[in-house]
Amino acid sequence: MDLHVRYEGDDDPKKCTAKKLDRFDLAALHRSDRATPYGVVLNPHAEKALSPADKDSGALVALDCSWESAGEAMFSLPGEHRALPYLVAANPVNFGRPMQLTTVEALAAALVIFGAKEHAEEILSKFNWGHTFLELNEEPLRRYSECEDSTEIIEIQQEYLDRAE
Numbered sequence: 498m499d500l501h502v503r504y505e506g507d508d509d510p511k512k513c514t515a516k517k518l519d520r521f522d523l524a525a526l527h528r529s530d531r532a533t534p535y536g537v538v539l540n541p542h543a544e545k546a547l548s549p550a551d552k553d554s555g556a557l558v559a560l561d562c563s564w565e566s567a568g569e570a571m572f573s574l575p576g577e578h579r580a581l582p583y584l585v586a587a588n589p590v591n592f593g594r595p596m597q598l599t600t601v602e603a604l605a606a607a608l609v610i611f612g613a614k615e616h617a618e619e620i621l622s623k624f625n626w627g628h629t630f631l632e633l634n635e636e637p638l639r640r641y642s643e644c645e646d647s648t649e650i651i652e653i654q655q656e657y658l659d660r661a662e
């Protein structure tokens with residue numbers, strides 16, 4: 498599956514996970530909405546949860562910008578907008594926190610949910626904490642990948658939300 502990133506460029510380029518994926522030719526960066534291919538847009542504000550039912554909806558797209566600027570209005574890209582279900586970050590900035598994933602973690606999570614675990618491992622292998630993301634989220638990612646649709650994903654997510662309270 499082709500990975501695309503709408504790249505805003507307002508985060509430190511040395512720490513930016515999308516930039517690193519681009520350097521290894523593992524994702525394509527786009528500087529405008531128009532230049533970004535239509536597909537599934539990973540958007541934490543989306544009403545619908547990502548599920549295996551989305552896997553044939555075209556390109557997989559993330560928006561790389563700082564979390565300070567990642568408000569709802571920023572996600573103006575045309576596409577099928579989907580939020581990832583409950584997962585925890587493994588990156589050093591947000592380790593253990595739910596939902597605020599880096600771009601590479603978000604793309605990897607979507608790939609695992611779509612049944613492309615090897616592709617997820619490949620992109621995470623460029624980060625020394627990358628494998629930890631799959632270890633921390635092994636059970637939820639496996640269960641999400643076995644769901645039919647967004648309704649089933651939400652049911653499983655609720656179990657993790659209840660446990661986290």
Ligand SMILES: C[S@@+](CC[C@H](N)C(=O)[O-])C[C@H]1O[C@@H](n2cnc3c(N)ncnc32)[C@H](O)[C@@H]1O
Pocket residue numbers: 508512513514515538539540541542558559560561562563564567579580581582596597598599600601603
């Ligand atoms: C806000 S940017 C921050 C990127 C960070 N600067 C980096 O270097 O990776 C992270 C992007 O990953 C995706 N993402 C992260 N968490 C998500 C979630 N819970 N649901 C959907 N997409 C998410 C979104 O596309 C989001 O804009």
